[in-house]
Amino acid sequence: MGATRKKISLFxxxxxxxxxxxxxxxxxxxxxxxxxxFSDANASSSLGVHLWPDxxxxxxxxxxFSYGNIMRAYVNTIIRTVAGTILIVTFTVLAAYPLSKKExxxxxxxxxxxxxxxxFSGGMIPDYLLIKNLGLLDxxxxxxxPSAVNVFFIIIxxxxxxxxxxxxxxxAIIDGANYFQILTKIIIPISKPVIATVALWAxxxxxxxxxxxxxxxxDDAKTVLQIVVRxxxxxxxxxxxxxxxxxxxxxxxxELLLSNVRAATVIISIGPIVxxxxxxxxxxxxxxxxxSLKG
Amino acid sequence: xxxxxxxxxxxxxxKRKANTKWIEMKKMKTLYIMLAIPMVMLFxxxxxxxxxxxxxxxxxxxxxxxxxSPWNNFEHFKRLFDDFLxxxxxxxxxxxxxxxxxxxxxxxxxxxxLLNEVKNERFKKVSQSISYLPHFMSWVILSAMxxxxxxxxxxxxxxxxTLVGGDPINFxxxxxxxxxxxILTDMWKEVGWGAIIYLASIASIDPQLYEAAxxxxxxxxxxxxxxxxxxxxxxxxxxxILRLGSVLNAGFDQILNLYNPLVYEVADIIDTYVYRSGLxxxxxDYATAVGLFKNVVGIILILSANAIIRRKxxxxxx
Numbered sequence: 256m257g258a259t260r261k262k263i264s265l266f267x268x269x270x271x272x273x274x275x276x277x278x279x280x281x282x283x284x285x286x287x288x289x290x291x292x293f294s295d296a297n298a299s300s301s302l303g304v305h306l307w308p309d310x311x312x313x314x315x316x317x318x319x320f321s322y323g324n325i326m327r328a329y330v331n332t333i334i335r336t337v338a339g340t341i342l343i344v345t346f347t348v349l350a351a352y353p354l355s356k357k358e359x360x361x362x363x364x365x366x367x368x369x370x371x372x373x374x375f376s377g378g379m380i381p382d383y384l385l386i387k388n389l390g391l392l393d394x395x396x397x398x399x400x401p402s403a404v405n406v407f408f409i410i411i412x413x414x415x416x417x418x419x420x421x422x423x424x425x426x427a428i429i430d431g432a433n434y435f436q437i438l439t440k441i442i443i444p445i446s447k448p449v450i451a452t453v454a455l456w457a458x459x460x461x462x463x464x465x466x467x468x469x470x471x472x473x474d475d476a477k478t479v480l481q482i483v484v485r486x487x488x489x490x491x492x493x494x495x496x497x498x499x500x501x502x503x504x505x506x507x508x509x510e511l512l513l514s515n516v517r518a519a520t521v522i523i524s525i526g527p528i529v530x531x532x533x534x535x536x537x538x539x540x541x542x543x544x545x546x547s548l549k550g
Numbered sequence: 551x552x553x554x555x556x557x558x559x560x561x562x563x564x565k566r567k568a569n570t571k572w573i574e575m576k577k578m579k580t581l582y583i584m585l586a587i588p589m590v591m592l593f594x595x596x597x598x599x600x601x602x603x604x605x606x607x608x609x610x611x612x613x614x615x616x617x618x619s620p621w622n623n624f625e626h627f628k629r630l631f632d633d634f635l636x637x638x639x640x641x642x643x644x645x646x647x648x649x650x651x652x653x654x655x656x657x658x659x660x661x662x663x664l665l666n667e668v669k670n671e672r673f674k675k676v677s678q679s680i681s682y683l684p685h686f687m688s689w690v691i692l693s694a695m696x697x698x699x700x701x702x703x704x705x706x707x708x709x710x711x712t713l714v715g716g717d718p719i720n721f722x723x724x725x726x727x728x729x730x731x732x733i734l735t736d737m738w739k740e741v742g743w744g745a746i747i748y749l750a751s752i753a754s755i756d757p758q759l760y761e762a763a764x765x766x767x768x769x770x771x772x773x774x775x776x777x778x779x780x781x782x783x784x785x786x787x788x789x790x791i792l793r794l795g796s797v798l799n800a801g802f803d804q805i806l807n808l809y810n811p812l813v814y815e816v817a818d819i820i821d822t823y824v825y826r827s828g829l830x831x832x833x834x835d836y837a838t839a840v841g842l843f844k845n846v847v848g849i850i851l852i853l854s855a856n857a858i859i860r861r862k863x864x865x866x867x868x
Contacts, residue, residue, distance in 0.1 A: 266770060270667055278680045281738060283706070284695035285683075291698060302709040302718065350588040353581035360575050365585060372592055374849055377599025378841035379821075380828045384616070385599050401595045404588045434580040463688035466803070470829055481690045488693055488807065514698065521694050528686050536679060539686075540746060 285525075292316070292518035296510035314511055315519035324475055325483055325520060331395070332462065332480045332524075339399040339461035344454050347408045352438050354409065355416035373406045379470075386471050397471040398479070402460070408453045415449040416442060452538045462528065480524045487517040606842045610835035619835075626839035636840060639823040642816060646732060646800040651793055654737050658744030659786060663778055665745065666752050667770070678749070681742025689739075693807035696735050697722060723812035732808065732817070736801060747789070748782050755781045788859055795855030798848045820844045 290305045298309040319325050353359055354366055377385070382401065391397040419442065427437050443450065465481035472478050490513060575582070601616070606626055608619040630636050661681070668674045684692060699705050700721035708718040721727045759777050768776065802821035809817040820840065828837025 264770075266667070267669065270664055271670075271673065274665065274668065274673070274677045278677055281680055281684060281742075284692075284699050284738075287698055287706070288695050291704075299704055302704055302712055304706050304709060305704065346588040346591065349584045353578075353585040356578070356581060358574075359578060359581060360571050365589070368589060369592065372596045374852065375600060376596060376845070377602050378838060378845060379824055380834050380838040380841060381599035381602025381605070382595075383829060384602050384605075384834065385595070400591070404592045404595070406592075409588075434578065435584075438584075459686055463686075463691075465688055465690050481688055484694055485690045485807065488690070488697065514701075514704075517694055518698070521691055525687060525691055529683075532683065532686065533679070536682075 288518045288521050291515055292522045294515060296512045296515070299512055299514060315515040316523075318511060318516050319519045319523065324478075325480075327476060328478050328480045328483045329523065331477060335395065335398050335479060336458050336461040339402065340454055340457040342399055342403045343405055343408065343457035343460075344450060346403050347405065347412050347453055348438070348443065348450070350404065350409045351412035351416055352434075352442060355413045357417075369404075369406050369409060372404075383470055392471055393474045393477060395472075395477055398464070398467050399461070401467065402464070405457070408456065412446070412449055412453060415446060419445065448538075448541065452541055455535055455538050459528065480520070484517060484520050484524060487513060487520065603838060603842055605835045606839035608835060610838075612834075622835075626836050627843070629836065630839065630843060635818070635823060635827075636820075638815070639818050639820045643798055643800045643819040643821075646729060646805075646817075646819060647797045649729065649733055650736055650800070651797070653733050654740065655790065655793055657737050657741045659748055659782070661741055662745040662748035662752060662782070663774055665749065666778065667774070678742060678745075681745065683742075684739045685743040687739075689803040689807045692735065692739060693804075696731070696808065700731065722808065723810055725813055725816050728809070728813040728817050732801065732804060735808070736804060739804075748785065751782045751785050752778060787862070791855045791859055792852075795852040796848065797851060798844050 287305060290308050291299055292315050293311045293313070294305070294308045295312055295314055299305075350369065354362065354369070356362065359365075376382075386392055386397050386401070391400070423441055424437055427441060432440070463481065465479070465485060468479045468482045469485065472482070604616055605619065607621055607624065608616075609622045609625075610616070610619045614620075665674060665677060668677070700707055702708050702718040702720045705718075705721075707721070712718060719727065721731060755778065759781070760773055763773050763777050798820065800819045800821075802819070802825075805817055805819055806822055806825065809822065821844070824837045824841045824844070827833050827840065
């Protein structure tokens, strides 16, 4: 391509500068949150570009880790993510494998049964009434059951299964294997990339999901981290300009703002995603590529 | 597999065809059992709520239940178009959505074309990885960051405003600045992610096209405009039509986490209105009617979008 000529033009300089600026703009809010989480009220009450805390203090984190509700929400989030991901992956495989068999009688009917769910849904209120009628309000199952069947993931995985060479399966059948054995012994081991992709997507979904938790869970003991952060957002809204101080009684000498505590909560909340991000991002990309192929 | 089916067929040759199918189905009963589990789940959590839509046509009382609540002769739908708050939400939805379409939609295309011009592969990779980091965060988390960036106490934007002699503005409760904030932050979250698909389709452009263009004396900009852009145009058109199909989704997660009563006038959209009237004021039946209105229009738009794409490109999206 054009790269054969190694001449660097004014355009190249502007372009690269543009991308550096863009990256800074994308990252600044993240960095600001880190700085805020290591600052106290004094350092956080003046306008300015806060690129470095006046001094690094851990008070906000101490508060977060000693405040029972936040830690419980953290544990709840982890449990929810693990259980929800296992559930989604299991159901995706269970649906995708039969649907990938062209010779399955009435396959079209079943495919349509799943596809319809992609277009039509009851909506917010009927969903809520169902959970209520099932007695699942304030039950952690309401966070993982409604999302357990994801039609989009099923289509992605089905498409992947359909590309697998039929010959391997046929010889297994001749050897007397049943479909369940074929699935667990042959299909799943050679489908690791697509399973990893779906699992990662499911994990990020559950880690980030907050709306079901907002609507279905009122009990603080069962809530998730996202809701803790959201409650701090709305608390901030109410007190508008006055920074609400939460550090108060029993904490160390320096005052904390709600903002400091919220920033610390945000950091522990996004921490796991940011840490695994560099290693797994290629799977996410792979996912979007497989997903954009025609089914 | 094929052999099993053939064996079954030869065995039952004299019998009717339906019988063959039955034998085939019996052979595959494990597959049906597998399929049944997710189907039951989908039925409970997806199809039963569709039945719940009935309350949009009823005066719903939780004591009576969905079926026994009395029908009300489309009263909720008649009320819709006299409801100032609904009409405002409808208008805001369309305005916000179209502004996002005009401003946010082209951004990943420009991003992808310009990033493609960067020669250093490492720099390219790092820029790209940074660009889609926010995509993996929820709007709850991002809102916590956005509020600090625009904060009148310590936000960087207000710092620059005071630097040039202005007074700090409380952006988040300012009607004039709220929609621009929605658009900017939406771009921040999605630009890099949206560019992935364009970058992939740029990567698959035949290098000979560029060589031919060079031979004709095309410079860099010429190649961008006359080779790169036309090559990704089919993708652009498909994504644009799809985006048009979801014009009633103006960004529920984003708005519910960023807005507050001071900016409802410009920021309240249909989804947030359904949420408040249904789950905060418990007008279950009316809120369901509002949601149903949105869903029906939305489905018509999406199906038309897919029909147009199907006609244009011979394959739809599924």
